[in-house]
Amino acid sequence: MEMDQQGTIKALDALKRMMSPCVLCPRQCRIDRVAGEKGFCGLAAEIVISEAMPHHGEEPPLSGTHGAGTVFFSSCNLRCLYCQNHQISRQTTGQVMDPEGLARVMLRLQELGCHNIDAVTPTPQTPLIMAALSSARHQGLTIPFIYNCGGYEAPETIRMLAGMVEIYLPDMKYGRDDLACQFSGVKDYTVHAVASLREMKAQVGDVLEVVDGVARRGILIRHLVLPGLTDNSFAVLEMVRQGLSTQVPLSIMSQYTPTAQAQRHPLLGRRLYREEYEKVVNYALELGFEQLFIQQVDERNLLPDFEKQAPFSWE
Numbered sequence: 001m002e003m004d005q006q007g008t009i010k011a012l013d014a015l016k017r018m019m020s021p022c023v024l025c026p027r028q029c030r031i032d033r034v035a036g037e038k039g040f041c042g043l044a045a046e047i048v049i050s051e052a053m054p055h056h057g058e059e060p061p062l063s064g065t066h067g068a069g070t071v072f073f074s075s076c077n078l079r080c081l082y083c084q085n086h087q088i089s090r091q092t093t094g095q096v097m098d099p100e101g102l103a104r105v106m107l108r109l110q111e112l113g114c115h116n117i118d119a120v121t122p123t124p125q126t127p128l129i130m131a132a133l134s135s136a137r138h139q140g141l142t143i144p145f146i147y148n149c150g151g152y153e154a155p156e157t158i159r160m161l162a163g164m165v166e167i168y169l170p171d172m173k174y175g176r177d178d179l180a181c182q183f184s185g186v187k188d189y190t191v192h193a194v195a196s197l198r199e200m201k202a203q204v205g206d207v208l209e210v211v212d213g214v215a216r217r218g219i220l221i222r223h224l225v226l227p228g229l230t231d232n233s234f235a236v237l238e239m240v241r242q243g244l245s246t247q248v249p250l251s252i253m254s255q256y257t258p259t260a261q262a263q264r265h266p267l268l269g270r271r272l273y274r275e276e277y278e279k280v281v282n283y284a285l286e287l288g289f290e291q292l293f294i295q296q297v298d299e300r301n302l303l304p305d306f307e308k309q310a311p312f313s314w315e
């Protein structure tokens with residue numbers, strides 16, 4: 001679904017209005033971010049990024065040979081106890097820029113040969129990111145835009161992105177709301193996540209189109225298997241099957257590594273056992289999922305260290 005210029009301008013205006021009062025995500029803080037107020041995510045109406053770089057650690061069709069053009073946005077609308085990106089998701093500091101500055105970052109990533117713009121945790125900054133994307137498109141950005149989010153999305157916000165996002169890369173973290181409440185502090189994860197997945201599917205379909213080994217359009221749902229909680233993973237798989245289809249590609253991730261905050265937790269304090277991961281993959285196959293991205297279960301610490309990333313220069 002392509003969007004004409006008038007449609008894009010309307011959608012960008014509507015998204016901006018969703019920040020004052022802010023109803024961009026299901027937390028519905030209803031504070032006026034344009035006036036400088038801050039809600040749960042702690043962000044005013046500005047773009048704050050932690051890192052931007054060619055990234056080779058995404059799924060193969062996203063990383064390709066030259067890397068995904070990954071932009072890690074600061075802060076998040078979830079606060080997961082075990083967050084694997086906690087160094088950036090819990091902070092609201094970073095490089096502050098306006099949409100034109102972010103458009104330059106996107107164009108620079110394209111110049112470096114990246115296959116896409118991979119916006120990580122875009123949810124609280126969506127209106128400004130989309131304004132940047134629109135500007136970058138006018139200046140020659142042609143690579144696909146990936147909306148790489150945590151799954152706790154407002155379907156109304158996702159609806160506004162129709163025609164601007166080529167690839168959705170949402171997490172589906174929970175099939176059990178009691179766990180979402182315990183680990184991420186939200187009571188209503190599943191209903192919003194499933195409704196948002198449906199909206200994403202309505203826009204881009206339920207497959208991932210890959211040309212010459214590189215993703216061009218579609219959806220890929222990620223699920224991080226948590227230790228001792230295979231029943232949560234089973235519930236996720238059942239929800240995706242019922243809410244979308246078994247055609248949808250799934251990335252079942254085994255890389256869970258306990259953060260300092262999770263280390264003393266009775267369940268979350270250890271890595272995943274190989275048998276647990278295999279049980280989840282086998283269940284996905286039993287349910288009829290056709291396209292799975294799977295990982296080795298690795299004993300090493302796999303947490304990304306954002307303090308050790310080489311700085312990326314976009315000027």
Ligand code: SF4
Pocket residue numbers: 022023024025026027028029030038039040041042043077123124
């Ligand atoms: S984007 Fe931030 S301020 Fe807006 S509703 Fe979500 S958490 Fe609250």
